[in-house]
Amino acid sequence: MRRHFFVVTIALLGVVGSAHAQSLQEGLRLYRDGNYEQAAYSFYDVLRADGDPQVRDESEIYLAESLRKMGLYVPALFYYTDVFKSGKRNRFYLNAAQGLLDIQAELHDHLIVPSLFSEYLDSQAFGKLEPAKVAQINFLLGELSVQKNKLSDAETFLKAVDGSSILYPKAQYFLGLVYSKRGQDDAALARFREAVKSIDPAHATAEQQEVLNLAHLALGRVLYGAGQFEASTQAFGKVARLSEPWFNALFDSAWAYFQMENYGAALGQIQSISSPYFSKRHIPEAYVLQGTTYFVNCQWDRVRASVLRYQELYGTMEQQLQAFLAKNQDPSVFYTVLTAETQREIPLELVREVRRTRHFADFHHMLSHLAWEESKVRDIAVWQGSDLKNDLALIMTAQGDQLKTAVGSWSKTRLAQLAAQLQNFSNQVNILDFEVADAERKWLEQGREIAMGQRARLPRPEIPTDQWQHWNFQKEFWKDEIGYYRHALRTECK
Amino acid sequence: MRFTHWGLGLLLTLSALPAVAADDKSERSVYSGDESAYVVQKRAYSKKGKFELTPMFFGSMNPKFVGFVGGGLSAAYHFRENLAIELVSSIPKGMYSYYSSTVEDLFSEEGLHPDEVSLKQMTYFGGLNLQLSALYGKFRFSFLGYNTLIDYDAYVTAGAGMAQTKETCVANSRGCSGLVGAGRGLRSPADFSDEWKVAGSLGGGMRFYFSKMFGLKLEVRDFVYADRKVGVGSTDTNTTTEIRNNIMFIFGFSVLI
Incomplete structure (x- = not known):
């Protein structure tokens, strides 16, 4: 694509010559006046036709700037990239780097710009950028390295984000992930705690709040992995109610309570995550945990109820998903299916599970913005019928195709993971089903009763202090009570 | 709406307006009827160890x-979530007392008048x-698309205090x-104990x-207090007594500090 543009450009170089120098001045005047549509038109004209490379360089960077100011980030990205790739010999190299970083933030791009900086890394030149931009580059490269599982590189880049940067908490969080992936629990815990410490909840931005919650969640998970279940429940409990990671915190704490043999609390957390508030969540594992909890307490009828509900909700979901994955379709189809208003090919619960991820949301943001940009370019009157309009349309179409392929490939992988997980859960449920039948058989052989009648109501769990209140759960879900359910459970194994 | 008894944990659901019933179609939880499930929740608003100041307005309910x-003003200290000691006072000279229309009617139309003790007015x-x-x-x-959960508690209050009265x-x-009304004026009784x-105070609120x-x-x-009116002069030698129940409705703004 780019080659195509420059073939055109070079072909026109000798035709017009210095006559366009005046257009550059005109473009700069329009740019300063904020008339970016006309300015972009002039810069594009000079870029295509002027014989002086210096003038062309200046036109190109101003074209990119004009497009960025119009919100046309994808075409701007194209021209910034062109300047950036020409390296330090282009006097606008650092301007291009800065523009790329701005666009990265606007588009929530965690792939294109970071990959570009990774490929054309020039620490000496980047050092001349303002400290906030240097920190942004280090963070992006660190994040990209984590995604690529290059943990040493990631550690180096993320450590370079210093405490004065707004990205410092996030970098600490990612450093924690690096150490966690390496199995260095203590180091991971230290980084997650540092991430928490470096955020003032009262003055945190939305992104910092998210990092704070993720850091608490990660702390809980590392502590859980280290067998410190009590501490892990405390960390999970610090994840803000109603925040995006809260669901995971509730579910993970259910496992921690299970490990602590606090079965009433584990069942309470399961009740929370299966409440109507989380009705759009994918919760097959909840039934596995619930069935297992009842199983270890020898409550066979309740195990059967969990198994039955799992089979009702998820019995056919795996086959449906596997059938879709087996079609071997182009990756871009996955993005189309996942964002379709109505589709029947993938269960909606799984679609939501993929769409909910930050990765997908960021890609979707880029593609949605791109769609808006395409419509904007079509509507700009002064560009009607021009080569500029046609070229920008080509750039955006090509970029859109690439992005759809990228997000489609990622989504396909994610769906395959979900299919594998479902298969795993189905196996566990089948084992539970078998085990409960076996246990019932043994009880019958021992002359024990397996058909439980109505169980007597058990006393309420302990109330920590009088600053806590309690209610009987009477089959109504109140949003403010989610996370506070506790069951009273007595083992029936004896 | 739901409320529960502090000690017994009794829960009564008056209405299910804000909640989603467990048999809702979106319900996915496995909840058998004999499950012993509770909500153990930290109070949204805690009173324990706090002072509660309440500027208040009151009016009689049985005139x-x-x-x-x-x-008036009430100042309470909450030892526990469910127990507080309260000092309450009307604003001195901040009460307006009046005779009911019954009194006016009796005086003007019937030529009758109640016992004078019944006409004494509480001024503090x-x-x-x-x-x-x-x-x-x-x-x-x-309200108009605005939704919020409001926590409440109901309380009973009992204690002792002083009342000041004036006679006609x-x-x-x-x-x-x-x-001041019914052709009468007011004055402080000669005897301190009459003034x-x-x-005693007994009440309940939310x-x-x-x-x-x-x-x-x-x-x-x-x-409530025992009031009396000692006759003065040669024509009024009777001493009348009465248990006065001043039932009042109080509306206050509560500030916890």
Whole structure:
């Protein structure tokens, strides 16, 4: 694509010559006046036709700037990239780097710009950028390295984000992930705690709040992995109610309570995550945990109820998903299916599970913005019928195709993971089903009763202090009570 | 709306407005009827260890002969979530008492008049009370698309205090005020014990909290004391007594600090 543009450009170089120098001045005047549509038109004209490379360089960077100011980030990205790739010999190299970083933030791009900086890394030149931009580059490269599982590189880049940067908490969080992936629990815990410490909840931005919650969640998970279940429940409990990671915190704490043999609390957390508030969540594992909890307490009828509900909700979901994955379709189809208003090919619960991820949301943001940009370019009157309009349309179409392929490939992988997980859960449920039948058989052989009648109501769990209140759960879900359910459970194994 | 008894954990659901019923189609939880499930929840608004200041307005609810309205202040300290000690006082000279229309009718049309003790007017009250918040609950408040959960508690209060009363007299005569109603004026009784008396207080109310600091209090309280009117002069030698129940409705703004 780019080659195509420059073939055109070079072909026109000798035709017009210095006559366009005046257009550059005109473009700069329009740019300063904020008339970016006309300015972009002039810069594009000079870029295509002027014989002086210096003038062309200046036109190109101003074209990119004009497009960025119009919100046309994808075409701007194209021209910034062109300047950036020409390296330090282009006097606008650092301007291009800065523009790329701005666009990265606007588009929530965690792939294109970071990959570009990774490929054309020039620490000496980047050092001349303002400290906030240097920190942004280090963070992006660190994040990209984590995604690529290059943990040493990631550690180096993320450590370079210093405490004065707004990205410092996030970098600490990612450093924690690096150490966690390496199995260095203590180091991971230290980084997650540092991430928490470096955020003032009262003055945190939305992104910092998210990092704070993720850091608490990660702390809980590392502590859980280290067998410190009590501490892990405390960390999970610090994840803000109603925040995006809260669901995971509730579910993970259910496992921690299970490990602590606090079965009433584990069942309470399961009740929370299966409440109507989380009705759009994918919760097959909840039934596995619930069935297992009842199983270890020898409550066979309740195990059967969990198994039955799992089979009702998820019995056919795996086959449906596997059938879709087996079609071997182009990756871009996955993005189309996942964002379709109505589709029947993938269960909606799984679609939501993929769409909910930050990765997908960021890609979707880029593609949605791109769609808006395409419509904007079509509507700009002064560009009607021009080569500029046609070229920008080509750039955006090509970029859109690439992005759809990228997000489609990622989504396909994610769906395959979900299919594998479902298969795993189905196996566990089948084992539970078998085990409960076996246990019932043994009880019958021992002359024990397996058909439980109505169980007597058990006393309420302990109330920590009088600053806590309690209610009987009477089959109504109140949003403010989610996370506070506790069951009273007595083992029936004896 | 739901509320529960503090000690017994009794839960009564009055209505299910804000909740989603467990048999809702979106319900995915496995919940058998004999499951012993509870909600153990930290209070949205805690009173323990806090002072509660309540500027308040009150008015009599049973003005058979004499009614009153006025302002006052209550200051309570909450030892526990469910137990508080409260000092309450009307604003001195901040009560307006009046004769009911019955009195006017009796005087003007029937040529009758009640016992004078019944016409004594309370001009001040104050006391020390113990509050027990036995019930708590919450409900959803919706107004023009605005929804919020409001926590409340119900309490009973009992204590003792002092009340100041004035007796009726012939308006503008010596020691008597100007006309206050029914052709009568008011004056302080000659005997200190006729003016100031020990009173008992018994009542109950509800607090509604909108935030960690602010709420509303609605209360009904009976301020009760034995009153008497000693006859003076040659023509009025009777001493009449009466147990006066001053049942008042109190509306206050509660501030927890």
